[in-house]
Amino acid sequence: MRSQIFRSARSFISAASKQTSRSISGGRAAAAGATVSCRGRVSSLASYGASESGNAYRALISGALALPAAAFMLQEQEAHAAEMERTFIAIKPDGVQRALISEIISRFERKGFKLVAIKIVIPSKGFAEKHYHDLKERPFFNGLCDFLSSGPVLAMVWEGEGVIKYGRKLIGATDPQKSEPGTIRGDLAVVVGRNIIHGSDGPETAKDEINLWFKPEELVSYTSNTEKWVYGDN
Structure with a gap:
């Protein structure tokens, strides 16, 4: 048997x-x-x-x-690992001067995204031109670069599943007047020229902007204690 x-x-x-x-x-x-x-x-x-x-x-x-x-x-x-991605988010000089840093960061944190890099800088005009290089032929290019280099910018990298696409939804439309209530621009901004925040619009743009604003050693990889509650890996 x-x-x-x-x-x-x-x-x-x-x-x-x-x-x-x-x-x-x-x-x-x-x-x-x-x-x-x-x-x-x-x-x-x-x-x-x-x-x-x-x-x-x-x-x-x-x-x-x-x-x-x-x-x-x-x-x-x-x-889960395959779906994780990173995006570049910047609070522009108007957002910094209006003391909106904690408000904006809290919205990304409450969603469940993870902050993996952050610093505050005053970009030069030349650096701003590199950031907006894809808009070089637009009539408002010079004004954009002047404004971005006019004061402190809070540069960040956020990580999470779908963070690039949803980060843009969280930010809202470029024109605050067309942004839905509940979005950052819809709630906190009024005009296009002072729309307080920038976010990468796609995977390639996110990669390029992260590489422009941050050195590799400035990016941190870690496991947050909240991840198992956000993604259900517990």
Whole structure:
């Protein structure tokens, strides 16, 4: 009887391993399916060994059952890591002078995004021109650069899932008059020329702006205590 149990257990472990391999390549749904499938095999196998109380038997079953569960957890972690991104956010001189720094930072924090770099600087006119290089041919280019270099700017890098796209939604439309209530510009700004904040508009822009404003060693990588409550990885 015991030899039959162990043959069945070995067969189960082999099947579980194959299910786990398929789940890793097939995504979250496949991983969850593998867990359900293996649990069914455990129920069947347990009927052979209901009267057996050996530690080896129980260890085989517990270890095999853990395989698909581990695969599912790995899939969740990999998906979370793949979706994390960084964006550049700057509070312009008007936002700094109006003492809106804490208000703006708190909105990003309350959403669940993580601050990974921050500094306050007064950019030169030449630096402002680099920042707005894509607008060089626009008639308002010179005025933009003059204003950005007119006083202190709070430069930041925020990290999170979907932070680039949602950061723009949080900021609101370029024209505060067209920004929805609840957005930063919709609530705190009135005219285009004093719209208090800048945010990267896409992945490539975010990368370029982060590299322009920050040195690599100024960016911090860490795990926030709130992440498990924001993303559910607990």
